Amino acid sequence: MKQTTDFLKMKETNEKIAMVTAYDFPTAKLSEESGVDIILVGDSLGMVVLGYDSTVPVTINDMIHHTKAVKRGAKSTFIVTDMPFMTYHLNREATLTAAANIIQDGEANAVKVEGGGNVIQMIEALTTSGIPVMAHLGLTPQTVGVLGGYKVQGKTAEAANQLIEDALKCEEAGAFALVLECVPKQLAKEVSKRLSIPVIGIGAGADVDGQVLVFHDLVKLGVDRVPKFVKTYADANELISKGLKEYVREVKSLQFPEEKQTFTMKQEELSTLYGGK
Ligand SMILES: Nc1nc(=O)c2c([nH]1)NC[C@@H]1CN(c3ccc(C(=O)N[C@@H](CCC(=O)O)C(=O)O)cc3)CN21
């Protein structure tokens, strides 16, 4: 399994990091078999697999439950789990307890937290306690209420300077990598250049050290509208709904099951069924 130091080396040698989210046994297994470098158990699971309107309702128990399933499906891949809304803001003790549960019970290799500001001191508390942290700046979906929607961040020079400052502080606080979401490509390039830790982009252009996408967006599973920054590489919706519709049609038209999907009893047994009557 790759370690945090391997991701640093990948940045130094210019090998891009391919990260994808996964939320359960089959998505984790497929991701590992496809050679992804990092699996993110993202709190986006609240939206793509639990059907909430945002990531805000997701709980620590949801994250642990899904991380355990992912671990069973991808035993040799580095797993990062999102700390959910409000589990790393109240105080150091609550933050460390929540992260420890994710690492010890969920068996994640690292946690991810959104934001600069007061979150920086939590990143320091976590890393000095031995928990690897991936930081997340730019569009931070847990603060969607404050941001006023899922919008591109860091578009003005002032906002961009603030983000660069926050990114440097994340590195200083001990983060081993940084996710940069929905920012102009020029800003993402600048951040990647100034940091020695890898910058993993989502909607941040090509001049970063790696990319991350939501599994269900990437293969078009369940979702019908995807953000502009997504490229869909397969259409699972079409494939699966085609199969399901055919199944329904064949059940109704008595074409399924066929003989080959059916079990039979031997004639000699059948003759004494119900005492032969
Ligand atoms: N399926 C899914 N994919 C994601 O990437 C994702 C989630 N869910 N849930 C959590 C967050 C929310 N994210 C989102 C959701 C929507 C946009 C979006 O619609 N953005 C607009 C740009 C808006 C602007 O112009 O400022 C777009 O058109 O892409 C962006 C990020 C990213 N994350």
Ligand SMILES: CC(C)C(=O)C(=O)O
């Ligand atoms: C979009 C990625 C970076 C994420 O945080 C998630 O999937 O929850």
Ligand SMILES: [Mg+2]
């Ligand atoms: Mg997330």
